[in-house]
Amino acid sequence: DTEVTQTPKHLVMGMTNKKSLKCEQHMGHRAMYWYKQKAKKPPELMFVYSYEKLSINESVPSRFSPECPNSSLLNLHLHALQPEDSALYLCASSQDPSPTTYEQYFGPGTRLTVT
Amino acid sequence: QKEVEQNSGPLSVPEGAIASLNCTYSDRGSQSFFWYRQYSGKSPELIMSIYSNGDKEDGRFTAQLNKASQYVSLLIRDSQPSDSATYLCAVGVYGGSQGNLIFGKGTKLSVKP
Numbered sequence: 669d670t671e672v673t674q675t676p677k678h679l680v681m682g683m684t685n686k687k688s689l690k691c692e693q694h695m696g697h698r699a700m701y702w703y704k705q706k707a708k709k710p711p712e713l714m715f716v717y718s719y720e721k722l723s724i725n726e727s728v729p730s731r732f733s734p735e736c737p738n739s740s741l742l743n744l745h746l747h748a749l750q751p752e753d754s755a756l757y758l759c760a761s762s763q764d765p766s767p768t769t770y771e772q773y774f775g776p777g778t779r780l781t782v783t
Numbered sequence: 784q785k786e787v788e789q790n791s792g793p794l795s796v797p798e799g800a801i802a803s804l805n806c807t808y809s810d811r812g813s814q815s816f817f818w819y820r821q822y823s824g825k826s827p828e829l830i831m832s833i834y835s836n837g838d839k840e841d842g843r844f845t846a847q848l849n850k851a852s853q854y855v856s857l858l859i860r861d862s863q864p865s866d867s868a869t870y871l872c873a874v875g876v877y878g879g880s881q882g883n884l885i886f887g888k889g890t891k892l893s894v895k896p
Contacts, residue, residue: 710871710886711827724883758826770815770875770884774826 671695672775674759680781683749689778691742691759699765700742701772702734703758711758711774717742718765749782756780785810787874789887797895802859804890806872809853815875816848816855821889822868831857862894 672693681687691700699718703711716724717736725734731753733745742759756779760772786809796802804818815834819827831846833839833855839846845858855874859866872887 710888713883716883756826770817770873771829771832772817772884773829774819777826
């Protein structure tokens, strides 16, 4: 089973709100990822957690704050977002972060709209 | 700058034909190559991975890798309207102690009944 789940499916928030996106996988994967995808563009990497530790932060603004409470869960905390942050937010996981295998499996995504 | 290039399309093929999707990459040290299918409004779905030169077949899909030419392709035989989607090529690259995926911009495939 290669299932990654994400909640909520849709989120509308104002620029002063605080919200969180959640991601869960039960495949025993040790690497988890957050991507942002705008319309007609490829996914853009935001963060990588490797063995529950943040290993890559692709210069993402501090209004996005990731958290990995345990090996199965990944959160993305949102605060003071801008309308241009509206996008599809994708969570992915892979067996491990080794350079020899990168089969990443994506969740269904959260469609975020910032008003 | 490590890059992955794909024709954006749209690529239009009739039902039952072979669809051929191509991808080139700049990092000669890349070891892993992936094709994802993404339907409009949905998330990417991994359909093929390939690590060695040559062909890899899975049902109607065949991935082809030529590391010398830095070229990877995806063939879809007996194309169906349900294959209409954007196909993303992704390449694994080294980044310090671990790696990352670099995505191409995707090729939009349209299969006409």
